[in-house]
Amino acid sequence: SSHNYMLLVFRTDVSGGGRGFKANYTSTPMSCGGIFRSETGTIKSPPEPQPYSKCKWIISAPAGKVIELGWSSVSIPNSVFCTRSNLQIFENNTDTSLAHKLGETYCGARIPPTMTSTSNILMIVLTTPSYATYDPKFSAYYRIRSADEGCSGNFLSMNGAIQSPNYPEEYPIGLNCVWTITVPTGKQISLHFKDFFLEGRAPCRADYLEIRNGGHASSPLIGKYCGATISDDITSFGNQLYIRFYSDAAIGSKGFSLTWDGTLSGCGGDLSGYSGSIISPNYPYPYGRDGMCIWRITVSQGSLVALSIVDIDLEAHSNCLMDYLEIRDGITPRSPLLGRYCASDHPVTISSTSNSMHLLFRSDISREGRGFHLKFSTVCNRTIRGYRGVIESPEFPSAFTQPVDCTWTIEAPLGNAFSVAFSHLMTVPDKMLALFCSGVNSRGWQMCKGFQQCDSTYLQINEGTPSNGKMLGKYCGGTQSLPTIKSTFNEIHVHMKVTGLRSEALFRLEWFVVGCGGILKGKSYGDLSTPDYPELVSRPVVCEWTIIVDSGSSIKISVTDLAIDKPNDCDQNSIQFVGGPDSTSPLLSKICQTSINNQLELQTSGNRAFVRLQVKQANKHFKFKASYNQVYSSCGGLFNGQEGSFHSKNYPQNYDSFDDCTYLITIAETHRINLTFVDFDVDFSFGSNCSFSYIKVFEGEMEFSNDNSSIRTLCGSAIPQPIISSTNKLTIRF
Structure with missing residues (x-):
């Protein structure tokens, strides 16, 4: 035999028999097995x-x-x-x-x-x-x-099933069962519930099934479930799941039956909520070789993401080219890069400028570390600037039940105001009514009046500064009618407070600036004017327009009407025209004279312009009107080939003053770009701080007024090292 067992089968048919057989057997030591x-x-x-x-x-x-x-x-x-x-x-x-x-x-x-x-x-x-x-x-x-004895197990198979003890009969009381599922690195686990019925309801303090992303009791929590249903399949972020089934000393129920599939490729996932955790596969043990995980974090609109690195141990490299964690400010892999990390030298907290983050973890085929542990949270106390936007309560569209105190401050340029409209509004305080009673009616019933107490859970909107502001609305107590709010100041404050064990709140509002200014994008022409034009401006006001046309084009601005009360007082009343996305770009013209008789025309060298009108002194003699058009640009451009070249305007002669040129390179999605400088002489006479003339290189398409996405800023006369993109797009701004 090949092992320590042998089976002999003796069979006879219905016909005649023979003498039979006799056999001897001996045992010999097995080499192994x-x-x-x-x-x-x-x-x-x-x-x-x-x-x-x-x-x-x-x-x-x-x-x-x-x-x-x-x-x-x-x-x-x-x-x-x-x-x-x-x-x-x-x-x-x-x-x-x-x-x-x-x-x-x-x-x-x-x-x-x-x-x-x-x-x-x-x-x-x-x-x-x-x-x-x-x-x-x-x-x-x-x-x-x-198979149904006990209530624990450590499963390493790609597929399987788990049931509560005694299923489909009632499970016993006093259970504390733990199962772990581990599949190969680079795979994910999908749980499918065939049946689910546990005692209790949210927040699941009696019997519950607890599921965590990882193989330990301290791994990040996916959810705690009880009651009658689990609506969706549950997919792990990595190659492990921790499942705990707890029943108290009271009654039992039918229990649950689930199956798992560990054949899904990948790791990572989409995360939302007020806060949460992320761990690398198999953390705190080695994460495996040649892997890639992507996580996308999204919090409610109007808030930001704060990401804390609790622990990180990846294969060390000076430029993090081997194993690394890459964090981007936005939901896509082309969002501005916040950092790439592989060693202990990292910031404690990394903050986004939007309500989402994109995380990429890559490991090569060589050494492994123990991985990383991250925590994220929602930042809802912040200042917002812009011309329109949305603010949502944490965890919207679900009601938020945790204690929280959030204030969103929205600021617009001077002289503007806001319009606020709600699509959802509901608050439930822990103190519902205050009763004031006096006298009895003809039937002998005591007469009382009830008043909502808005001191524990509420949503309040104020305008102005703390010293000169006023309240525009305060809401509490159940589902509200949906108000529309108009401010008179250029600053409003949205304050949400939730406190108490039984309180909750939910809201969603949209706001926009009422007045002048804005971001003009996607149109090849348009108009700019003072508020209520052709009427004269009668109050202090600031209007800011950002104009963006197609890459490779420039903007021609024609001023058709202009009147200023106090000529040449440029500190008080003026209009600035800037050749770029914001006030830090090259200044094209600043106008503060009384009037113009002939039409004034200006043209940018790039595809962006910024116009700022300010009236700091109230008067009745200021008005302005202009139009803009997209025209052919003398510099910049779009490049779509697999290879090519471009140079500054006038090269090899000196470039012009006040140039602002944008070059966008786009290649096939599965490729990256190698940008090599052959000759380079930019602003050498002013040193190395790159504060005058410079080149900035951006991953992807350069976002509006967002220098966070730039990966290099270059100036001087030394030829820079080649730049290799991480995506199929590069923007070069000169």
Whole structure:
């Protein structure tokens, strides 16, 4: 036999018989391997070296039973990817080509995790090459138990099922069951619930099923579930899930039945909510080689994301080119880069400028670290500037029930105001009414008046500064009618407060600036004017317009009407025209004279312009009107080929003053761009601070007035090192 069991079958038919047979058997020592059928046992590697062998130990349990396998010690010669001596575990079949592999291929001294089979057959395979320098050794122990006995397990199979004890009958009281599921690195686990019914309801303080992203009780929580249903399948962010089933000392219910599928490729996921955690696969143990994970964090609109690095240990490299964590300010892989990290030298907290972040984790085929642990939270106390936007309560569209105190301050240029409209508004305080009673009516009933107490949970909107402001509205107590609010100041404050165990709030509002100014994008022509033109301005006001046309074009601005009361007092009343996205760009013209008789025309060299009109003194003699058109640009451009070249205007002669040129390179999505400078002489006479003339290189398309996305700022006469993009787009602004 090949193992320590042999089965002989003797069969006769209905015809005549013969003398029969007699056989003798002897036993000989096995070199290795064996079949084990007892309820418990110990398995050890052979004491003598067995070069070029493949030893198999098979644990065979009765139908309906499963096998728990643990390890006392492992010492196997190490090799890259364990391709020489190694230890593997299979289930369901004794043929490795048909069996399901559990866990990894093991070598070295790392002890495999405790395993629970999903079938009644488990097989350990030890492979030793002929050139092994020393004998591989291991010691393992096992236990055969009923599939529904107990309530725990450590599963390493790609597919399987878990049920509550006694399912579909009522589960016992006083349970505390824990299951972990681990699949190979680079895979994700999907849980599908076939049946679910537990005692209790949210917030699940009685019986509950707790599911965490990772293999430990401290791993980030996905959710705590109870009641009658779990609506959707649950997918892990990495290759592990931790499942805990708890029942109190009261009554039980039917329980649950779930299956899992660990064949999904990838890791990462989409995260939302007020706060949460992210860990690398298998954290705090090595995360695996040649992997890539993407997480997208989104909080409610109007708020920001704060990301804290609790722990990080990746393969070290000076430029983080091997294993790294890349964090971007936005939801897409082309959003502005906030940082790339691989070592302990990192900021404690990284903040976004929008309500989302994009995280990319990559590992190569060489060394591994223990990975990383991150925490994110919502930043709802902030100042917002712009011309329109949306603000939502944390975790919208769900009602927010945690204690919170948020204030969003919205600012517009001087002389403007706001319009605010609600699409959702609901607050439920823990103190519903204050009652004031006096006298009785004709029926003998006491007469009382009820007043809502808005001191615990409410939404309040004020305008102006704390010293000269006023309240525009305060809302509390159930579902509200949806108000529309008009301010008279250029500053409003949205204050949301939730406190108390039974309080909650939910709202969504849209706001926009009423007055002048704005971002004019996507149109090849348009108009600018003072408020209520052709009427004269009669109050202090500031209007700011940002004009953006297609890359490779420029903007021609024609001033058709202008009157200023106090000529040449440029500190009080003026109009500035800037060739770029904001006031830091080159100044084209500043006008503060009484009037113009002929039409004034200006043209930018790039595809962006910024116009700022200010009236600081109230008067009745100021008006302004202009139009703009998109025209051909003398510099900048769009480049779509796989290779090409471009240069500054007039090259190799000197470039012009006040140039603002934008070059956009776009190639195939699966490629990156190598940008190489052949000749370079920019602003050498002014030193190296790049405060006058410069080149900025941006990942992707340059966003409006956002220098955070720039990956290099260049000036001087030394030829810069080549720049390699991480996406298929680069923007170069000169």
